Amino acid sequence: MRVEEHPILGKLQKAPAVEIEVDGQVIQARAGEPIAAALLAAGKHIFRYTRKDHQPRGVFCAIGQCTDCMMIVDGVPNVRTCVTPVKPGMKIQTQHGLGKLRSTSVEKD
Amino acid sequence: MRKTEFAIVGAGPAGLSAAIEAARAGVKVVLADENQRPGGQLFKQIHKFFGSEAHHAGARGIDIGTMLLQQVSQQKNVEIMLDSVVWGIFRANPGHTLGVIHNSKNIHLKARKVLLATGATENVLAFPGWTLAGVMGAGAIQTLVNVHRVLPGKRVLMVGSGNVGLIVSYQLLQAGAEVVAIVEALPKIGGYAVHASKVARTGVPILTSTTVKEVHGKGKVEKAVLVQIDENWQPLTGTERELEVDVVCLACGLSPLAELAWITGCKFTDVPELGGHVPIHNENMETTVSGIYVAGDLAGIEEASTAIEEGRLVGIAVAEALGYLAAGEAKDKKTEISNRAEQLREGPFGITRKQAKEQLIRRSLSE
Numbered sequence: 066m067r068v069e070e071h072p073i074l075g076k077l078q079k080a081p082a083v084e085i086e087v088d089g090q091v092i093q094a095r096a097g098e099p100i101a102a103a104l105l106a107a108g109k110h111i112f113r114y115t116r117k118d119h120q121p122r123g124v125f126c127a128i129g130q131c132t133d134c135m136m137i138v139d140g141v142p143n144v145r146t147c148v149t150p151v152k153p154g155m156k157i158q159t160q161h162g163l164g165k166l167r168s169t170s171v172e173k174d
Numbered sequence: 175m176r177k178t179e180f181a182i183v184g185a186g187p188a189g190l191s192a193a194i195e196a197a198r199a200g201v202k203v204v205l206a207d208e209n210q211r212p213g214g215q216l217f218k219q220i221h222k223f224f225g226s227e228a229h230h231a232g233a234r235g236i237d238i239g240t241m242l243l244q245q246v247s248q249q250k251n252v253e254i255m256l257d258s259v260v261w262g263i264f265r266a267n268p269g270h271t272l273g274v275i276h277n278s279k280n281i282h283l284k285a286r287k288v289l290l291a292t293g294a295t296e297n298v299l300a301f302p303g304w305t306l307a308g309v310m311g312a313g314a315i316q317t318l319v320n321v322h323r324v325l326p327g328k329r330v331l332m333v334g335s336g337n338v339g340l341i342v343s344y345q346l347l348q349a350g351a352e353v354v355a356i357v358e359a360l361p362k363i364g365g366y367a368v369h370a371s372k373v374a375r376t377g378v379p380i381l382t383s384t385t386v387k388e389v390h391g392k393g394k395v396e397k398a399v400l401v402q403i404d405e406n407w408q409p410l411t412g413t414e415r416e417l418e419v420d421v422v423c424l425a426c427g428l429s430p431l432a433e434l435a436w437i438t439g440c441k442f443t444d445v446p447e448l449g450g451h452v453p454i455h456n457e458n459m460e461t462t463v464s465g466i467y468v469a470g471d472l473a474g475i476e477e478a479s480t481a482i483e484e485g486r487l488v489g490i491a492v493a494e495a496l497g498y499l500a501a502g503e504a505k506d507k508k509t510e511i512s513n514r515a516e517q518l519r520e521g522p523f524g525i526t527r528k529q530a531k532e533q534l535i536r537r538s539l540s541e
Contacts, residue, residue: 066324066325066328067323067324067325068319068323068324068325068349068350069323070350071323071348071349072348073220073234073348074220074320074323077323098322099322101318102318102322102324105318105324105326106324110307110308110326110393110394111307111393111394112307120305121306121307121393121394122305122307123306123307123308123310123394124307124310124314124318124326125309125310125311125314126295126296126310126311126313126314127310127311127313127314127315127317127318128209128215128313128314128317129208129209130295130296130431131295147314147317148208148209148210150210
């Protein structure tokens with residue numbers, strides 16, 4: 066649910082719409098916002114399931130510290146959705162377990 | 175390999191203030207932060223700050239953040255590296271080398287002096303169901319609601335009646351959510367009366383000697399069970415009550431975000447008044463590892479206004495150590511800053527922090 070009106074911060078400023086795909090479903094996000102904010106605004110609260118007990122997890126800290134909100138983003142698992150901004154056409158998937166690591170995701174100096 | 179004179183980790187109130195002071199004296203600064211924008215947690219603080227005029231009392235955190243960003247943008251000697259995760263610190267001679275991941279690339283950044291201003295992490299409270307989606311930190315709520323303008327739910331249970339719990343409850347009301355209750359395990363409200371009465375006036379019940387027994391829901395929070403506790407923190411059977419809620423917000427304090435200081439080899443000491451294990455530091459905020467400084471919540475959980483003063487103090491100390499400020503001039507500036515920081519450590523809450531800080535500095539002398 067978006068906070069459209071706010072007594073201190075005023076009206077929610079217009080932002081260009083960005084379409085992202087979440088588990089095959091297209092949702093509208095606001096340009097620049099993190100994936101997690103867009104998902105919560107769209108009513109999605111469960112972001113992943115844990116490896117051993119398949120327990121659901123959602124957003125906990127929202128500032129990139131706790132890693133509870135990790136999902137698969139454009140094929141890359143374990144992406145912290147609360148600190149990763151949306152991009153047009155981004156494909157996001159609910160993550161089950163740890164996901165598969167790609168060989169290199171960080172280049173060397 | 176990149177080189178600078180002064181590397182700062184964390185672009186919150188402490189890091190920004192250190193960068194501004196050091197750069198004003200002529201020091202070349204690189205300020206690294208893992209976020210997409212600088213300002214740390216200031217931009218979610220939409221309430222007015224306390225303190226004197228010199229501490230921007232009456233100004234909101236967002237305004238102070240805007241002011242600091244404006245001041246830092248005027249400093250040509252400061253480069254801000256965003257989207258930059260500092261993952262390690264290695265000794266170099268002289269100084270230290272930071273391992274930084276920026277734009278998915280690993281960079282080595284060498285600096286003569288380093289400030290760790292990494293801030294804090296939220297404490298959790300573990301009860302059955304605490305891992306369900308919808309149980310989140312008070313800071314998370316502030317970020318989502320005040321920065322991203324998203325309400326993660328409609329009916330909120332607030333756990334903790336310290337200033338954060340009270341302020342965030344009010345901010346939830348401002349955003350249009352319902353705060354069903356605030357629970358406090360202690361027999362009395364933890365935060366300032368001014369914040370408590372503001373929330374209580376709106377009709378939100380503040381239940382003392384009460385805690386969360388468990389939270390239920392199918393994947394997501396649907397119901398919380400509260401229970402009263404006695405003076406020995408034992409639940410009183412038969413006092414359970416259920417509340418229909420979709421968010422449980424934990425405002426149970428903060429702990430210093432200390433990993434980088436740990437791996438750097440800084441000596442720590444446990445100071446409960448300052449939020450737990452904090453790096454031992456001297457009056458210049460320098461740790462037991464020469465050339466590594468700390469400021470803000472990492473140096474002890476306090477407030478944004480104290481973080482600003484500590485950051486400024488480090489900025490001056492580093493400028494002096496690098497030869498940009500003469501000893502006399504630096505001393506005057508440091509005294510002025512320390513006096514202002516002292517003013518922030520008054521009253522029943524401040525005095526324990528003041529004593530704890532003084533003890534920490536005395537401890538550094540014996541290290």
